[in-house]
Amino acid sequence: MKNITIPIQKIKEIAGEHGTPYHIYDEKVIVNRLNQLISSFNWVPFKEYFAIKANPNPHILKIMKENDCGVDAATVSEIKLAEEVGFEGEDIMFTSNLTTLEAYQYAVERGCIINIDWAADIYELYEAGIIPENICFRLNPGSIKNEIMGDSSESKFGSTASQIREAVAFLAKKDIKNIGLHTMVVSNENDPAIFKEYTEMIFSFARELIDEFKIEVDFINIGGGIGIPYLSEEEVDVNAIAEAVKESYVKVLSNSDIEAKIFMESGRYVTGESGYLVTEVIKEKETFKKYLGVDASMSDLMRPGMYGSYHHLTNITAQERGEEEREVYDVVGSLCENNDKFAVDRELLKSKIGDLIIIHDTGAHGHSMGFNYNGMLRNAEFLYTQNGEFKKIRRDENFQDYTNTIIGGY
Amino acid sequence: MKNITIPIQKIKEIAGEHGTPYHIYDEKVIVNRLNQLISSFNWVPFKEYFAIKANPNPHILKIMKENDCGVDAATVSEIKLAEEVGFEGEDIMFTSNLTTLEAYQYAVERGCIINIDWAADIYELYEAGIIPENICFRLNPGSIKNEIMGDSSESKFGSTASQIREAVAFLAKKDIKNIGLHTMVVSNENDPAIFKEYTEMIFSFARELIDEFKIEVDFINIGGGIGIPYLSEEEVDVNAIAEAVKESYVKVLSNSDIEAKIFMESGRYVTGESGYLVTEVIKEKETFKKYLGVDASMSDLMRPGMYGSYHHLTNITAQERGEEEREVYDVVGSLCENNDKFAVDRELLKSKIGDLIIIHDTGAHGHSMGFNYNGMLRNAEFLYTQNGEFKKIRRDENFQDYTNTIIGGY
Numbered sequence: 001m002k003n004i005t006i007p008i009q010k011i012k013e014i015a016g017e018h019g020t021p022y023h024i025y026d027e028k029v030i031v032n033r034l035n036q037l038i039s040s041f042n043w044v045p046f047k048e049y050f051a052i053k054a055n056p057n058p059h060i061l062k063i064m065k066e067n068d069c070g071v072d073a074a075t076v077s078e079i080k081l082a083e084e085v086g087f088e089g090e091d092i093m094f095t096s097n098l099t100t101l102e103a104y105q106y107a108v109e110r111g112c113i114i115n116i117d118w119a120a121d122i123y124e125l126y127e128a129g130i131i132p133e134n135i136c137f138r139l140n141p142g143s144i145k146n147e148i149m150g151d152s153s154e155s156k157f158g159s160t161a162s163q164i165r166e167a168v169a170f171l172a173k174k175d176i177k178n179i180g181l182h183t184m185v186v187s188n189e190n191d192p193a194i195f196k197e198y199t200e201m202i203f204s205f206a207r208e209l210i211d212e213f214k215i216e217v218d219f220i221n222i223g224g225g226i227g228i229p230y231l232s233e234e235e236v237d238v239n240a241i242a243e244a245v246k247e248s249y250v251k252v253l254s255n256s257d258i259e260a261k262i263f264m265e266s267g268r269y270v271t272g273e274s275g276y277l278v279t280e281v282i283k284e285k286e287t288f289k290k291y292l293g294v295d296a297s298m299s300d301l302m303r304p305g306m307y308g309s310y311h312h313l314t315n316i317t318a319q320e321r322g323e324e325e326r327e328v329y330d331v332v333g334s335l336c337e338n339n340d341k342f343a344v345d346r347e348l349l350k351s352k353i354g355d356l357i358i359i360h361d362t363g364a365h366g367h368s369m370g371f372n373y374n375g376m377l378r379n380a381e382f383l384y385t386q387n388g389e390f391k392k393i394r395r396d397e398n399f400q401d402y403t404n405t406i407i408g409g410y
Numbered sequence: 411m412k413n414i415t416i417p418i419q420k421i422k423e424i425a426g427e428h429g430t431p432y433h434i435y436d437e438k439v440i441v442n443r444l445n446q447l448i449s450s451f452n453w454v455p456f457k458e459y460f461a462i463k464a465n466p467n468p469h470i471l472k473i474m475k476e477n478d479c480g481v482d483a484a485t486v487s488e489i490k491l492a493e494e495v496g497f498e499g500e501d502i503m504f505t506s507n508l509t510t511l512e513a514y515q516y517a518v519e520r521g522c523i524i525n526i527d528w529a530a531d532i533y534e535l536y537e538a539g540i541i542p543e544n545i546c547f548r549l550n551p552g553s554i555k556n557e558i559m560g561d562s563s564e565s566k567f568g569s570t571a572s573q574i575r576e577a578v579a580f581l582a583k584k585d586i587k588n589i590g591l592h593t594m595v596v597s598n599e600n601d602p603a604i605f606k607e608y609t610e611m612i613f614s615f616a617r618e619l620i621d622e623f624k625i626e627v628d629f630i631n632i633g634g635g636i637g638i639p640y641l642s643e644e645e646v647d648v649n650a651i652a653e654a655v656k657e658s659y660v661k662v663l664s665n666s667d668i669e670a671k672i673f674m675e676s677g678r679y680v681t682g683e684s685g686y687l688v689t690e691v692i693k694e695k696e697t698f699k700k701y702l703g704v705d706a707s708m709s710d711l712m713r714p715g716m717y718g719s720y721h722h723l724t725n726i727t728a729q730e731r732g733e734e735e736r737e738v739y740d741v742v743g744s745l746c747e748n749n750d751k752f753a754v755d756r757e758l759l760k761s762k763i764g765d766l767i768i769i770h771d772t773g774a775h776g777h778s779m780g781f782n783y784n785g786m787l788r789n790a791e792f793l794y795t796q797n798g799e800f801k802k803i804r805r806d807e808n809f810q811d812y813t814n815t816i817i818g819g820y
Contacts, residue, residue: 053746053784059820074746077785080809085820098693098703098744118695142698153698156742156751160697283508285528287570288552288563293508302781306716332566334508336463336484341566371712371781374463375487378815394815399490404811405788405804410469410495 002233002312002360004276005029006384011278011316014382014390015356021279021296023394024382025055025363027063029274031386034067037226037266040242044249045261049093051224052078054267054364055275058085059383059393064270065091072265076106083110090134093221093265095182097157101128108132115182115221119159119167126174135171136180136221137164141201152185161205168213177215180263181206184223188268190236192244195222200248206260207252219261226269230310230361236269268364275363277301281315281355282334290329292351297333298340299376301362302369305339312360313342318349325350331357335374367394372402412643412722412770414686415439416794421688421726424792424800425766431689431706433804434792435465435773437473439684441796444477447636447676450652454659455671459503461634462488464677464774465685468495469793469803474680475501482675486516493520500544503631503675505592507567511538518542525592525631529569529577536584545581546590546631547574551611562595571615578623587625590673591616594633598678600646602654605632610658616670617662629671636679640720640771646679678774685773687711691725691765692744700739702761707743708750709786711772712779715749722770723752728759735760741767745784777804782812 004011005026014022037048049070052061056078062085064071070091073079082092089111096103097117104125107114114132116122125131140158142151152158159167168179183202186194199222206217222245228236245262253260277300283293303309313331315323327350333340342359351357370378381394414421415436424432447458459480462471466488472495474481480501483489492502499521506513507527514535517524524542526532535541550568552561562568569577578589593612596604609632616627632655638646655672663670687710693703713719723741725733737760743750752769761767780788791804 056785058816062820074784075744075786077787077809077812081785081813084813095746096744097746098705098742100692100705118693120695140697155748156701156740157748158697163697282510283528285530285569287550287568287573291566295508295510330566332508334485334506336505336507338565338567369781369783371779373779374484375466375491376485377487380815393817393820395817397815399487401811401814402487403491403494404814405790405807406468407803407805410472410803 002314004314004316004358006276008316008320010384010390011276011358012356015278015280018380018392020356021277021294021300022380022382023300023362023367024276024278024384025060025271026274026384027386030060030063030271030363031067033270033273034064034069036238037264037269040239041245041262043246045259047261047263048270049221049263049265050270051265051267052081053368055271055366056081056368057381057393059391060271061085061087073112076103079107079110079112093136093263095138095265101125101130104132105130113180115180117158119163122167122170134180135176136182136219137167139164139181139183139202139205141183141185141198155185158183165209165212168209168215172213172215178218179215180219180221181209181217182221182223184225184265186223186225188227189225190227190241192237192240195241196244196248199245200252203248203252207258210258217258217260219263221263221265224264224266224268226266228268228272228361230312238269270364272361272364275361275366277359277362277366279357279359281351281353281357284351284353290327292329292331292348292357294331294333294342294357296342296359296379297335297376298337299335299370299372300379301342301359301366302371303365304342305337311342311362313346313348314358314360315349315351315355316358317355318351323349327351335376337373375402377402412724414724414726414768416686418726418730420794420800421686421768422766425688425690428790428802430766431687431704431710432790432792433710433772433777434686434688434794435470435681436684436794437796440470440473440681440773441477443680443683444474444479446648447674447679450649451655451672453656455669457671457673458680459631459673459675460680461675461677462491463778465681465776466491466778467791467803469801470681471495471497483522486513489517489520489522503546503673505548505675511535511540514542515540523590525590527568529573532577532580544590545586546592546629547577549574549591549593549612549615551593551595551608568593575619575622578619578625582623582625588628589625590629590631591619591627592631592633594635594675596633596635598637599635600637600651602647602650605651606654606658609655610662613658613662617668620668627668627670629673631673631675634674634676634678636676638678638682638771640722648679680774682771682774685771685776687769687772687776689767689769691761691763691767694761694763700737702739702741702758702767704741704743704752704767706752706769706789707745707786708747709745709780709782710789711752711769711776712781713775714752715747721752721772723756723758724768724770725759725761725765726768727765728761733759737761745786747783785812787812
């Protein structure tokens, strides 16, 4: 049982008028998460840089802007999306990797914070005369001291401590004495102990750099990584996480001469729970298992098919008709691909063709990961605004869109 | 070591003129595979229905048309693609699932062969007056008699034998006495013994239906499922597979009154080996492992990231410079997603920035599975025709394409 924060009546109305499947996001939930996050870090200068990849619709990015957040862009396309709603300069963190000089140039010209994945890039940038005003380095801690954080040495991201040290020494000689640091070693994690552990690691590294090179660390971007409760309606205790970060901050960094800001680049935590994928049961089928076929597919939400992720499902129509019987189903999409399943062996209220099923927590890494496999077209997005308006913010893809890049003459 | 069938000089030229990454397909390889497939089944009336999802570019579909093949469409979008190059009627097999009446209608009106996934749909079709001329049923054999074929009971596809029996009884009463049968229980498989086993199963089922209902089974679609040698340059022994199918055909079906055609819906086997993804090394990086960063990503080829699939890599530039040293690399794309890796711990010729790397066997389920995650744009496709021409058959996606469905006013 999970809450649905959008009026059911309206969800049904949109389904009737526009058709299913569609994505809908609740602005209130997004703003609420931002407020929770920001207020839990009120003990330190703090800024959230929303991870665009989680939900790149400009209408969503605009909510970040209105709530004094920045955005985190992984590619030049994402910087362009951010620019569409007026983000500029230091409000854009460019956290790319395998970054070309061309991409760096695009970001540097716009004054973005340049979060450098591969520390050695800095030498190349200087050689090419592309000098970022705001430089940040991304640390890959590798398989560090303890077991709680697991092993980052299989992660393709970031640079080692000694590589960053070398780059900082290089910058210090150029009289650049103000940098940022970044690491992201957890994903979908809610355990404060883990946040304490890994922020202590990155804070200690900042401390070492400060002491060794007499530089200032302007900010420490502790990444995203806060999970959401896909399985329950329990809220994430973001205060406990912030409290854990505070403990390591106070322990490692707090003294008169260090005032590093804390940045985050949360995606999932900010928009994940705001989103619902609304889909209709279009087929009941029983072979060796009971299947509910729905009109959404992996093109709308790839996480269950790609990672085996859990997304809660609510049959709102069965709820409304007071259905009491329950059944165990595989809930599947129509892709010609056997992993196109939203749920396997899931107990739901007994469902019928025509019922509307809500797939929960699809506000992050949902539409943005959709593909066109099997000629599937990606679906529309709606926003339920804070003042109770329902706005279509993306139309359905059509066959013309799908074939746009094909060159004729066959 | 795997062959590259396209002139290296030309691959380099296109990289220089058009830029990387790009996909390129060798028409000769496709035609060769079709010929091999068709000739190995020359002991029976045979037709290949190319699985559009493997490579939906109309220029590729046209090759199938020119070689007397049909196409297998999973969705209405795929039927439309087929129509673009002139496929019609029985040359299109509509193998959808969770099929709506609307989709059936589209296919029935065009005279496609209707491959019915869920047998009970036939009652609905009759009720709605949507009467297919060519009906086929897709069998899910479940966990059948032996271990060689594994367990299909977790597959969402098809109907049970008894469900199909019931549907055939219904049709027999309507005086429909000619149907097709379909099953597909293997994928990327080359063992003739397995093909013998499962075709014996579907042939026996046909035999039972013929005897029980005095109907004719016009064709048996034995699915796709022929694998390709991702790991070596050894050719698939499609003759051995066809021979195995023949053995069960002769054993089960051959007598004076049964002359069922054999259909296949191969995708991977036909175009997989024809395709190369050409990408450039844009970053060398060594943290806790050695990385080669390339400009292609999961947006161009999702199989390694999604399924952990092996694709062979050849550094053609290192080969040309006579590089003798070898190194072990992770070859990665730039997606902000740690599974964006084309190879893990792969030994390659020592590589440098600017080198061109060929990713092999990307002609099936390559471009067609690409997504736009991280704002990544999908890349161009080229065809190396039989007469030695190089044709651009799809342009690069651009930012305008990417943002086309977003509704303004933010």
